[in-house]
Amino acid sequence: MRMRDTFLKPMHPEGRKFVAIFVVVTVLLFLISSILGWIGVGASVWCYYFFRDPKRATPTAEGLIVSPADGIVSLIEKAVPPPELGMPADELTRISVFMSVFNCHVNRAPIAGEITEIAYRPGKFFNASLDKASADNERNSLCIQMDDGRQIAVVQIAGLVARRIVCFVAKGDKIATGERFGLIRFGSRLDVYLPEGVHPMVSLGQTMIAGETVLADLASNESARMARTD
Template sequence: MRGTVQHAAQLARETIPPMHPAGRPFVLGALAGALALRKLARPLGTLGFIGAAATAWFFREPKRVPPARDDVAVAPADGVVSLIEEAVPPPELGMDPQPRTRVSIFLSVFDVHVQRVPASGRVQRVAYRPGKFLSADLDKASEENERNSVLLRTTSGHELAVVQIAGLVARRIVCQVSEGDTVHVGQTYGLIRFGSRVDLYLPAGSTLSVRVGQRTIGGETTVAELPADHQESSKA
Protein backbone atom coordinates (compact mmCIF):
# COMPACT_ATOMS: atom_id res chain seq x y z
CA MET A 1 0.00 0.00 0.00
CA ARG A 2 2.80 2.37 0.95
CA GLY A 3 4.57 1.65 -2.34
CA THR A 4 1.39 2.42 -4.26
CA VAL A 5 1.01 5.78 -2.51
CA GLN A 6 4.65 6.66 -3.18
CA HIS A 7 4.26 5.70 -6.83
CA ALA A 8 1.13 7.83 -7.14
CA ALA A 9 2.91 10.78 -5.52
CA GLN A 10 5.87 10.44 -7.88
CA LEU A 11 3.55 10.19 -10.88
CA ALA A 12 1.75 13.35 -9.76
CA ARG A 13 5.05 15.24 -9.43
CA GLU A 14 6.09 14.16 -12.93
CA THR A 15 2.70 14.87 -14.50
CA ILE A 16 1.51 18.07 -12.80
CA PRO A 17 3.82 21.01 -13.58
CA PRO A 18 4.97 23.23 -10.69
CA MET A 19 3.42 26.65 -10.18
CA HIS A 20 5.23 29.94 -10.67
CA PRO A 21 5.68 31.73 -7.30
CA ALA A 22 3.80 34.79 -8.60
CA GLY A 23 0.63 32.71 -8.70
CA ARG A 24 0.61 31.75 -5.02
CA PRO A 25 -1.23 34.86 -3.73
CA PHE A 26 -3.94 34.37 -6.34
CA VAL A 27 -4.38 30.68 -5.55
CA LEU A 28 -4.46 31.32 -1.81
CA GLY A 29 -7.03 34.05 -2.34
CA ALA A 30 -9.13 31.73 -4.48
CA LEU A 31 -8.94 29.00 -1.83
CA ALA A 32 -10.00 31.44 0.89
CA GLY A 33 -12.93 32.51 -1.25
CA ALA A 34 -13.89 28.87 -1.88
CA LEU A 35 -13.91 28.14 1.85
CA ALA A 36 -16.13 31.18 2.47
CA LEU A 37 -18.51 30.11 -0.28
CA ARG A 38 -18.62 26.58 1.09
CA LYS A 39 -20.04 27.93 4.35
CA LEU A 40 -22.86 29.49 2.38
CA ALA A 41 -23.58 26.54 0.12
CA ARG A 42 -21.66 23.40 -0.76
CA PRO A 43 -22.17 23.77 -4.55
CA LEU A 44 -20.76 27.29 -4.41
CA GLY A 45 -17.75 26.00 -2.50
CA THR A 46 -17.20 23.35 -5.15
CA LEU A 47 -17.21 26.00 -7.86
CA GLY A 48 -14.77 28.02 -5.79
CA PHE A 49 -12.34 25.12 -5.51
CA ILE A 50 -12.58 24.51 -9.24
CA GLY A 51 -11.73 28.16 -9.77
CA ALA A 52 -8.71 27.84 -7.45
CA ALA A 53 -7.52 24.79 -9.38
CA ALA A 54 -7.92 26.67 -12.66
CA THR A 55 -5.91 29.58 -11.27
CA ALA A 56 -3.10 27.23 -10.20
CA TRP A 57 -3.13 25.71 -13.69
CA PHE A 58 -2.86 29.15 -15.29
CA PHE A 59 0.34 29.86 -13.34
CA ARG A 60 1.95 26.52 -14.24
CA GLU A 61 5.65 26.48 -15.05
CA PRO A 62 6.44 23.21 -16.84
CA LYS A 63 10.02 22.07 -17.29
CA ARG A 64 11.39 22.51 -20.78
CA VAL A 65 14.40 21.06 -22.61
CA PRO A 66 15.97 23.59 -25.03
CA PRO A 67 17.90 22.58 -28.17
CA ALA A 68 21.54 21.62 -27.56
CA ARG A 69 22.77 24.40 -29.86
CA ASP A 70 24.06 27.90 -29.20
CA ASP A 71 23.45 29.21 -32.73
CA VAL A 72 19.66 29.40 -32.50
CA ALA A 73 17.01 31.50 -30.79
CA VAL A 74 14.14 29.61 -29.19
CA ALA A 75 10.59 30.76 -28.58
CA PRO A 76 10.31 32.99 -25.50
CA ALA A 77 6.72 31.89 -24.90
CA ASP A 78 4.02 29.31 -25.56
CA GLY A 79 1.43 30.50 -28.05
CA VAL A 80 0.79 31.13 -31.72
CA VAL A 81 3.02 33.10 -34.09
CA SER A 82 0.66 35.94 -34.95
CA LEU A 83 2.96 38.21 -36.93
CA ILE A 84 6.37 38.21 -38.62
CA GLU A 85 7.57 41.54 -39.97
CA GLU A 86 10.44 44.01 -40.12
CA ALA A 87 10.28 46.49 -37.24
CA VAL A 88 12.46 48.87 -35.24
CA PRO A 89 13.25 47.61 -31.71
CA PRO A 90 11.83 49.53 -28.72
CA PRO A 91 13.75 52.85 -28.52
CA GLU A 92 14.18 52.54 -24.75
CA LEU A 93 16.67 49.70 -25.31
CA GLY A 94 19.11 52.00 -27.15
CA MET A 95 19.66 49.54 -30.01
CA ASP A 96 20.53 50.35 -33.61
CA PRO A 97 17.28 51.87 -34.98
CA GLN A 98 17.47 49.85 -38.18
CA PRO A 99 14.46 47.55 -38.73
CA ARG A 100 15.02 43.88 -37.98
CA THR A 101 12.84 40.78 -38.07
CA ARG A 102 10.25 40.72 -35.30
CA VAL A 103 8.41 37.53 -34.43
CA SER A 104 5.26 38.11 -32.36
CA ILE A 105 3.75 35.30 -30.29
CA PHE A 106 0.20 35.67 -28.99
CA LEU A 107 -0.71 33.94 -25.72
CA SER A 108 -4.32 33.06 -24.95
CA VAL A 109 -5.51 32.58 -21.38
CA PHE A 110 -5.11 28.83 -21.91
CA ASP A 111 -1.39 28.99 -22.72
CA VAL A 112 1.51 28.73 -20.27
CA HIS A 113 2.19 32.34 -19.30
CA VAL A 114 5.81 32.30 -18.14
CA GLN A 115 8.43 33.71 -20.49
CA ARG A 116 11.67 31.95 -21.37
CA VAL A 117 15.14 33.23 -22.25
CA PRO A 118 15.59 32.77 -26.04
CA ALA A 119 19.37 32.22 -25.93
CA SER A 120 22.13 31.98 -23.35
CA GLY A 121 24.04 35.18 -22.67
CA ARG A 122 24.07 38.31 -20.51
CA VAL A 123 21.31 40.85 -19.92
CA GLN A 124 22.44 44.24 -21.24
CA ARG A 125 19.38 46.33 -20.46
CA VAL A 126 15.90 46.04 -18.93
CA ALA A 127 13.40 48.80 -19.70
CA TYR A 128 9.77 49.13 -18.61
CA ARG A 129 7.37 51.44 -20.41
CA PRO A 130 3.77 52.11 -19.36
CA GLY A 131 1.12 52.22 -22.04
CA LYS A 132 -2.32 51.17 -23.18
CA PHE A 133 -4.08 47.81 -22.83
CA LEU A 134 -5.20 47.15 -26.38
CA SER A 135 -5.93 43.61 -27.50
CA ALA A 136 -2.53 41.90 -27.74
CA ASP A 137 -3.27 40.42 -31.18
CA LEU A 138 -3.44 43.88 -32.79
CA ASP A 139 -0.40 45.02 -34.80
CA LYS A 140 -0.15 48.33 -32.92
CA ALA A 141 -0.03 46.61 -29.53
CA SER A 142 3.78 46.36 -29.88
CA GLU A 143 4.07 50.16 -30.00
CA GLU A 144 1.20 51.36 -27.82
CA ASN A 145 0.69 48.81 -25.02
CA GLU A 146 2.43 48.57 -21.67
CA ARG A 147 5.63 46.60 -22.14
CA ASN A 148 8.85 45.41 -20.57
CA SER A 149 11.85 45.01 -22.86
CA VAL A 150 15.03 43.01 -22.30
CA LEU A 151 18.17 43.37 -24.41
CA LEU A 152 20.30 40.23 -24.40
CA ARG A 153 23.80 39.70 -25.77
CA THR A 154 24.20 36.03 -26.52
CA THR A 155 27.31 33.99 -25.80
CA SER A 156 28.06 34.10 -29.54
CA GLY A 157 27.93 37.92 -29.57
CA HIS A 158 24.51 38.60 -31.07
CA GLU A 159 21.90 41.04 -29.83
CA LEU A 160 18.40 39.74 -29.16
CA ALA A 161 15.53 41.78 -27.79
CA VAL A 162 12.53 40.13 -26.14
CA VAL A 163 9.52 42.22 -25.17
CA GLN A 164 6.67 41.32 -22.83
CA ILE A 165 3.50 43.14 -23.87
CA ALA A 166 0.38 43.48 -21.75
CA GLY A 167 -2.94 42.76 -23.43
CA LEU A 168 -6.61 43.60 -23.05
CA VAL A 169 -6.93 41.48 -19.91
CA ALA A 170 -3.29 41.33 -18.78
CA ARG A 171 -2.54 44.13 -16.32
CA ARG A 172 0.67 42.99 -14.68
CA ILE A 173 4.08 42.22 -16.16
CA VAL A 174 6.64 40.42 -13.99
CA CYS A 175 10.33 40.46 -14.98
CA GLN A 176 12.81 38.49 -12.87
CA VAL A 177 16.11 39.47 -14.50
CA SER A 178 18.27 42.56 -14.09
CA GLU A 179 21.03 44.22 -16.09
CA GLY A 180 24.25 42.25 -15.84
CA ASP A 181 22.59 38.90 -15.11
CA THR A 182 23.92 35.80 -16.84
CA VAL A 183 21.00 33.80 -18.22
CA HIS A 184 20.60 30.43 -19.88
CA VAL A 185 18.43 29.42 -22.81
CA GLY A 186 15.01 28.15 -21.75
CA GLN A 187 15.10 29.46 -18.19
CA THR A 188 12.06 31.33 -16.91
CA TYR A 189 12.66 35.07 -16.72
CA GLY A 190 9.17 36.56 -16.40
CA LEU A 191 5.40 36.28 -16.43
CA ILE A 192 2.45 38.20 -17.84
CA ARG A 193 -0.93 37.89 -16.17
CA PHE A 194 -3.75 36.99 -18.01
CA GLY A 195 -3.50 36.99 -21.85
CA SER A 196 -0.67 38.76 -23.63
CA ARG A 197 1.97 38.89 -26.34
CA VAL A 198 5.74 38.47 -26.56
CA ASP A 199 7.89 39.95 -29.35
CA LEU A 200 11.33 38.64 -30.28
CA TYR A 201 13.65 40.87 -32.34
CA LEU A 202 16.30 38.93 -34.26
CA PRO A 203 19.69 40.07 -35.60
CA ALA A 204 20.04 40.75 -39.32
CA GLY A 205 20.84 37.64 -41.31
CA SER A 206 18.87 35.25 -39.08
CA THR A 207 17.11 32.36 -40.82
CA LEU A 208 13.54 31.88 -39.65
CA SER A 209 12.33 28.44 -38.60
CA VAL A 210 8.68 29.36 -37.89
CA ARG A 211 5.78 30.84 -39.83
CA VAL A 212 2.59 32.72 -39.02
CA GLY A 213 -0.04 30.47 -37.46
CA GLN A 214 2.47 28.01 -36.02
CA ARG A 215 2.24 27.07 -32.34
CA THR A 216 5.39 27.48 -30.28
CA ILE A 217 6.59 25.86 -27.08
CA GLY A 218 8.51 28.33 -24.95
CA GLY A 219 12.10 27.31 -24.37
CA GLU A 220 11.97 24.49 -26.93
CA THR A 221 10.72 25.60 -30.36
CA THR A 222 13.52 26.97 -32.56
CA VAL A 223 12.41 30.35 -33.91
CA ALA A 224 15.50 31.12 -35.98
CA GLU A 225 19.08 30.15 -36.72
CA LEU A 226 21.37 33.05 -35.86
CA PRO A 227 23.85 34.36 -38.45
CA ALA A 228 27.41 33.04 -38.41
CA ASP A 229 29.03 36.51 -38.47
CA HIS A 230 29.25 38.63 -35.34
CA GLN A 231 29.14 42.12 -36.79
CA GLU A 232 26.82 43.31 -34.03
CA SER A 233 29.33 42.50 -31.31
CA SER A 234 31.96 44.66 -33.01
CA LYS A 235 29.56 47.62 -33.07
CA ALA A 236 28.88 47.52 -29.32
Protein backbone atom coordinates in the same frame (compact mmCIF):
# COMPACT_ATOMS: atom_id res chain seq x y z
CA MET B 1 7.03 9.75 -16.68
CA ARG B 2 4.32 8.85 -14.21
CA MET B 3 0.69 9.59 -15.11
CA ARG B 4 0.48 11.98 -12.15
CA ASP B 5 3.30 14.09 -13.60
CA THR B 6 1.30 14.57 -16.80
CA PHE B 7 -1.38 16.55 -14.95
CA LEU B 8 0.33 17.87 -11.81
CA LYS B 9 2.92 20.46 -12.77
CA PRO B 10 5.10 22.52 -10.40
CA MET B 11 3.69 25.94 -9.64
CA HIS B 12 5.77 29.09 -9.87
CA PRO B 13 6.11 30.86 -6.47
CA GLU B 14 4.56 33.97 -8.04
CA GLY B 15 1.23 32.15 -8.09
CA ARG B 16 1.02 30.99 -4.48
CA LYS B 17 -0.70 34.07 -3.10
CA PHE B 18 -3.25 34.05 -5.91
CA VAL B 19 -4.12 30.40 -5.43
CA ALA B 20 -4.44 31.06 -1.68
CA ILE B 21 -6.88 33.91 -2.37
CA PHE B 22 -8.92 31.72 -4.73
CA VAL B 23 -9.07 28.95 -2.11
CA VAL B 24 -10.23 31.33 0.63
CA VAL B 25 -12.93 32.75 -1.65
CA THR B 26 -13.98 29.19 -2.55
CA VAL B 27 -14.45 28.31 1.13
CA LEU B 28 -16.61 31.40 1.59
CA LEU B 29 -18.63 30.50 -1.50
CA PHE B 30 -19.33 27.03 -0.09
CA LEU B 31 -20.82 28.73 2.98
CA ILE B 32 -23.26 30.52 0.67
CA SER B 33 -24.02 27.78 -1.84
CA SER B 34 -22.51 24.45 -2.86
CA ILE B 35 -22.99 25.38 -6.52
CA LEU B 36 -20.99 28.59 -6.04
CA GLY B 37 -18.44 26.63 -4.06
CA TRP B 38 -17.82 24.17 -6.88
CA ILE B 39 -17.48 27.07 -9.30
CA GLY B 40 -14.81 28.39 -6.94
CA VAL B 41 -13.08 25.00 -7.00
CA GLY B 42 -12.92 25.17 -10.79
CA ALA B 43 -11.55 28.71 -10.65
CA SER B 44 -8.92 27.67 -8.08
CA VAL B 45 -7.77 24.78 -10.27
CA TRP B 46 -7.53 27.14 -13.23
CA CYS B 47 -5.46 29.61 -11.18
CA TYR B 48 -3.04 26.84 -10.16
CA TYR B 49 -2.84 25.69 -13.77
CA PHE B 50 -2.19 29.24 -14.99
CA PHE B 51 0.89 29.56 -12.78
CA ARG B 52 2.28 26.14 -13.67
CA ASP B 53 6.01 26.05 -14.31
CA PRO B 54 6.85 22.75 -16.02
CA LYS B 55 10.37 21.63 -16.84
CA ARG B 56 11.41 22.12 -20.44
CA ALA B 57 13.98 20.34 -22.63
CA THR B 58 15.93 23.25 -24.16
CA PRO B 59 18.08 22.39 -27.21
CA THR B 60 21.76 22.97 -26.51
CA ALA B 61 23.15 23.50 -30.04
CA GLU B 62 24.90 26.84 -30.30
CA GLY B 63 23.08 29.59 -32.17
CA LEU B 64 19.53 28.32 -31.74
CA ILE B 65 16.94 30.94 -30.83
CA VAL B 66 14.01 29.41 -28.93
CA SER B 67 10.54 30.66 -28.18
CA PRO B 68 10.32 32.77 -25.02
CA ALA B 69 6.68 31.84 -24.43
CA ASP B 70 4.01 29.21 -24.85
CA GLY B 71 1.32 30.22 -27.30
CA ILE B 72 0.61 30.86 -30.97
CA VAL B 73 2.69 32.82 -33.48
CA SER B 74 0.36 35.74 -34.16
CA LEU B 75 2.63 38.02 -36.21
CA ILE B 76 5.82 37.79 -38.26
CA GLU B 77 6.83 41.14 -39.71
CA LYS B 78 9.52 43.78 -40.00
CA ALA B 79 9.64 46.29 -37.16
CA VAL B 80 12.05 48.55 -35.27
CA PRO B 81 12.90 47.38 -31.72
CA PRO B 82 11.57 49.52 -28.84
CA PRO B 83 13.52 52.82 -28.82
CA GLU B 84 14.06 52.67 -25.04
CA LEU B 85 16.52 49.78 -25.56
CA GLY B 86 18.94 52.06 -27.43
CA MET B 87 19.41 49.57 -30.27
CA PRO B 88 19.93 50.79 -33.87
CA ALA B 89 16.68 52.02 -35.41
CA ASP B 90 16.77 49.40 -38.16
CA GLU B 91 13.85 47.19 -39.06
CA LEU B 92 14.32 43.60 -37.94
CA THR B 93 12.17 40.51 -38.21
CA ARG B 94 9.78 40.46 -35.26
CA ILE B 95 8.08 37.25 -34.17
CA SER B 96 5.12 37.71 -31.84
CA VAL B 97 3.87 34.87 -29.64
CA PHE B 98 0.38 35.38 -28.23
CA MET B 99 -0.43 33.71 -24.90
CA SER B 100 -4.03 33.01 -23.95
CA VAL B 101 -5.14 32.68 -20.33
CA PHE B 102 -4.76 28.90 -20.71
CA ASN B 103 -1.08 28.96 -21.67
CA CYS B 104 1.85 28.63 -19.26
CA HIS B 105 2.97 32.22 -18.63
CA VAL B 106 6.55 31.72 -17.45
CA ASN B 107 8.86 33.43 -19.95
CA ARG B 108 12.24 31.97 -20.99
CA ALA B 109 15.31 33.51 -22.62
CA PRO B 110 15.41 32.99 -26.41
CA ILE B 111 19.23 32.91 -26.48
CA ALA B 112 22.21 32.90 -24.14
CA GLY B 113 24.07 36.12 -23.45
CA GLU B 114 24.37 39.20 -21.25
CA ILE B 115 21.37 41.38 -20.50
CA THR B 116 22.68 44.80 -21.51
CA GLU B 117 19.45 46.74 -21.07
CA ILE B 118 16.06 46.41 -19.40
CA ALA B 119 13.46 49.09 -19.98
CA TYR B 120 9.91 49.21 -18.62
CA ARG B 121 7.36 51.47 -20.26
CA PRO B 122 3.77 51.98 -19.05
CA GLY B 123 1.04 52.02 -21.64
CA LYS B 124 -2.41 50.87 -22.65
CA PHE B 125 -4.03 47.43 -22.52
CA PHE B 126 -5.22 46.61 -26.04
CA ASN B 127 -5.78 43.01 -27.06
CA ALA B 128 -2.23 41.59 -27.20
CA SER B 129 -2.92 39.82 -30.51
CA LEU B 130 -3.28 43.18 -32.29
CA ASP B 131 -0.34 44.74 -34.12
CA LYS B 132 -0.67 48.07 -32.27
CA ALA B 133 -0.10 46.31 -28.93
CA SER B 134 3.66 46.31 -29.64
CA ALA B 135 3.71 50.12 -29.79
CA ASP B 136 0.95 51.17 -27.40
CA ASN B 137 0.66 48.59 -24.62
CA GLU B 138 2.51 48.41 -21.32
CA ARG B 139 5.76 46.55 -21.94
CA ASN B 140 9.07 45.45 -20.48
CA SER B 141 11.91 45.19 -22.98
CA LEU B 142 15.21 43.33 -22.67
CA CYS B 143 18.29 43.46 -24.88
CA ILE B 144 20.42 40.29 -24.80
CA GLN B 145 23.91 40.55 -26.26
CA MET B 146 25.50 37.33 -27.44
CA ASP B 147 29.21 36.48 -27.27
CA ASP B 148 29.69 37.51 -30.91
CA GLY B 149 28.28 41.00 -30.18
CA ARG B 150 24.96 40.54 -31.91
CA GLN B 151 21.84 41.55 -30.01
CA ILE B 152 18.36 40.16 -29.63
CA ALA B 153 15.46 42.12 -28.20
CA VAL B 154 12.70 40.32 -26.33
CA VAL B 155 9.66 42.26 -25.16
CA GLN B 156 7.02 41.32 -22.61
CA ILE B 157 3.73 42.99 -23.56
CA ALA B 158 0.68 43.28 -21.34
CA GLY B 159 -2.66 42.47 -22.92
CA LEU B 160 -6.36 43.11 -22.53
CA VAL B 161 -6.54 41.07 -19.33
CA ALA B 162 -2.92 41.17 -18.19
CA ARG B 163 -2.13 43.86 -15.63
CA ARG B 164 1.22 42.80 -14.22
CA ILE B 165 4.56 42.18 -15.92
CA VAL B 166 7.16 40.46 -13.73
CA CYS B 167 10.88 40.35 -14.56
CA PHE B 168 13.26 38.14 -12.58
CA VAL B 169 16.57 39.38 -14.03
CA ALA B 170 18.63 42.58 -13.91
CA LYS B 171 20.87 44.52 -16.24
CA GLY B 172 24.30 42.90 -16.41
CA ASP B 173 23.04 39.39 -15.64
CA LYS B 174 24.22 36.47 -17.72
CA ILE B 175 21.42 34.24 -18.91
CA ALA B 176 21.29 30.83 -20.56
CA THR B 177 19.05 29.81 -23.44
CA GLY B 178 15.71 28.70 -22.04
CA GLU B 179 16.37 30.15 -18.57
CA ARG B 180 13.35 31.70 -16.86
CA PHE B 181 13.46 35.51 -16.91
CA GLY B 182 9.91 36.66 -16.26
CA LEU B 183 6.17 36.13 -16.18
CA ILE B 184 3.07 38.04 -17.23
CA ARG B 185 -0.15 37.54 -15.34
CA PHE B 186 -3.37 36.63 -17.15
CA GLY B 187 -2.94 36.79 -20.91
CA SER B 188 -0.30 38.64 -22.92
CA ARG B 189 2.34 38.46 -25.63
CA LEU B 190 6.10 38.16 -26.21
CA ASP B 191 7.94 39.77 -29.14
CA VAL B 192 11.37 38.60 -30.32
CA TYR B 193 13.44 40.71 -32.71
CA LEU B 194 15.85 38.54 -34.69
CA PRO B 195 19.32 39.83 -35.66
CA GLU B 196 19.66 41.23 -39.16
CA GLY B 197 19.80 38.55 -41.84
CA VAL B 198 18.35 35.80 -39.62
CA HIS B 199 15.15 34.23 -40.93
CA PRO B 200 12.35 32.67 -38.87
CA MET B 201 11.94 28.90 -38.84
CA VAL B 202 8.30 29.13 -37.69
CA SER B 203 5.08 30.19 -39.37
CA LEU B 204 1.94 32.12 -38.50
CA GLY B 205 -0.44 30.08 -36.38
CA GLN B 206 2.24 27.64 -35.23
CA THR B 207 2.09 26.48 -31.60
CA MET B 208 5.10 27.46 -29.50
CA ILE B 209 6.57 25.81 -26.40
CA ALA B 210 8.72 28.16 -24.31
CA GLY B 211 12.34 27.10 -24.11
CA GLU B 212 11.86 24.27 -26.62
CA THR B 213 10.49 25.41 -29.99
CA VAL B 214 13.25 26.76 -32.24
CA LEU B 215 12.36 30.17 -33.71
CA ALA B 216 15.54 30.61 -35.76
CA ASP B 217 19.09 29.35 -36.22
CA LEU B 218 21.90 31.89 -36.37
CA ALA B 219 24.04 29.44 -38.34
CA SER B 220 21.41 28.60 -40.96
CA ASN B 221 21.18 30.12 -44.43
CA GLU B 222 17.67 28.75 -44.90
CA SER B 223 15.09 31.27 -46.05
CA ALA B 224 11.98 31.98 -44.02
CA ARG B 225 9.88 28.82 -43.67
CA MET B 226 6.45 28.43 -45.12
CA ALA B 227 3.77 26.12 -43.79
CA ARG B 228 0.33 24.83 -44.65
CA THR B 229 -2.63 24.58 -42.30
CA ASP B 230 -4.83 21.48 -42.38
